[in-house]
Amino acid sequence: MKKTTVLQVCVAFVLCSPQVMTGSPVDCPDQDTAGTSCSISMEKLLERAVQHAELIYRVSEESKLLFDEMLISNGMNLHIPEGNMCAPKTVPVPLSKSEIQQISDKWILHSLLILAQFWIDPLAEVQASLENYENAPSALLTRSKWMSTKLMSLEQGITVLIRQILGEGSLTLEGLEETSDRFVSSNILETVRRDYSVIYCFRKDAHKMQTFLKLLKCRQIDKENCSLF
């Protein structure tokens, strides 16, 4: 009996291996017809999204520190009153455990999309503005550029997630207030203040996005007792 079992296993392995050798991806049948579409699995998507959000948050922290150093070295001491620049556009974060259990995946995904779509433009502006600075450190420049690129990629990912989880089509949320009017000021101090506030507030929202994505991943994949950590 053992011998036949071993043989069956070997044969099954051999039969499966030609598929592997031709290299067709897992979810996608290699067919001539273009009807069937291939998609990446949910676990992989969520994992990549979480990774993106984590990295974006880390880079935003580094950007803020670099900005602080630049201001100190230039002798400017900007004191951004907290809660001033960031408040109206933010999505409220549920704090208590009951609140967390009440919010749905739909709410999470929509919030994520709102956040991502909101910050794309300000980051692009800040990146352009930083290039005009006289002695901005190159590390700050590369980071701000990287952040805006990766945020756009993350926004794409969130859209895909919405499509897969909620089944909705691509949606651009109309409820956003257009606050990103081109802020052009000849006053250097105002420009610097604005740039600093963008980086400062974006850091907070990046952390929010990271938290929401982790919660979503926990709910979708682990399905255990998930809470905001």
Add this chain to the structure above:
Amino acid sequence: MLCFLLLTLHWMTVTVALQSSREDDKRPYIYRCRSPNMEIFTCWWRPIANQDNVTYTLLYTTGERTPRECPDYVSGGINSCFFDAKHTQVWEMYCMNVTAHTHTGPITSQKHCLDVVDIVETDPPSNLTYVMLNESIGEVGRSVLVSWLHPVKSLVHEELIMLVYELRYRNLAQPDNWRVMERLREPHVEFLDLPVGRYEFSVRCRSTSNKHWSVWSESIFITISGSALSDRMLALILVTGIAIMIFVFISLGNIPRGKGIKSFLLPAIPKPCIPGLESALLKKGKIDEIDQHFSSFHSYKSPQYCTETWYQVSVDTGPAVTPSSIQSDGIQEDVLITLITPIVPIRPITQYVTCPDGQQSVQTSCTPMPYVRGPAPYFKEDMPPPEPCPAHPELVSVPGMDYRMILNPTPYCEEDTPPPDPGPIHPELVSVPGMDYSMILKPTTYCEEDTPSRPWPRPPGACVCPRNGLQHDSKPRPQL
């Protein structure tokens, strides 16, 4: 069952082979896609056999959208499609196909789908360098720290593309023996104590989500030079040196003039030299001559030879000879040879240590039996018996032998002149070979015709034992 399985296997293999061969001839097919950093990627296809006036178009879709054409046919080389950063995303799969536009009509390849993350094949690690660490004391080799850089230069690349490295190295003296360090997560590795030689190092990497390794990076060469003298050589030199020295010294003793050279190289330790005194005298000379020499020294006393006397008591009193026979006539004394077998002192022994100057110290408290005490010898002349002198038995210890002999004490009377300085005492060996006896010898009569031939300390006129020490008496006496 077995046959069925084998047949199925055979059929599968044949099908696959047929499929691939079919594509080779008739249709183009995309055979390879590669992304170096997850931000761009390139795909290559294999053209169809008859290559004249054939153009190719590649169409791809991401998800459900309408197919789009390849953005760049040039940058990746011939028969390739290059996707730049704007057209690359990691959230949806790409499905693409190539169409060959021949004069007979378009021929479309099979659909090929991919996930960008799965096709990441990074460049080999760059900037492979090494640092020689401090040479450790006592070691022959050196320690080397080899490090390299992640190939992808963009920001946070280490986290976005997790890489695992592999390093291989070989000693150029053995070019076929590559040693590989696998599953390295950090872009550096330290080699402790590499032996002397010339080495070649190179690294490669792969993404953790992929199984394709990059190519091996460019090699670097490291030369490790050893210290001048290794431990083994030092030990060899040391042993050889010592052996040579020993050989020289031994040979110096053997060659004719060796002694002179030897004494020059290794001077002899000087012996003590006292003027007038030779070492030969000390070895074989007579004590009185030595005394003469030494007497000039301050506080030198000639050695006192003290005698030990043993009084021993016999077990049975049978064969004991009473001293009555001695004092009976007073003319002759008898030599009593009393054999005491075995030596069993019944009573504690009184030891009398007699020194020629008359000192006597008693070492035990008991007194010997009267039989032994002070047998007063009677002289030949009709001298009144002297006052009972304290008996001074003679030396009886036999050096080197396990015998004890009691020689009857020579009378030392006060009116006598003090005996001369005793010479070296040569106790008379009266031994019974092979037996463990203790013999009590009493001085025999000294016959006038005998000449004093022994340096016995004796008062003048005392009876002296003849040479052989045995009874030499006219009178027969029982001998035991």
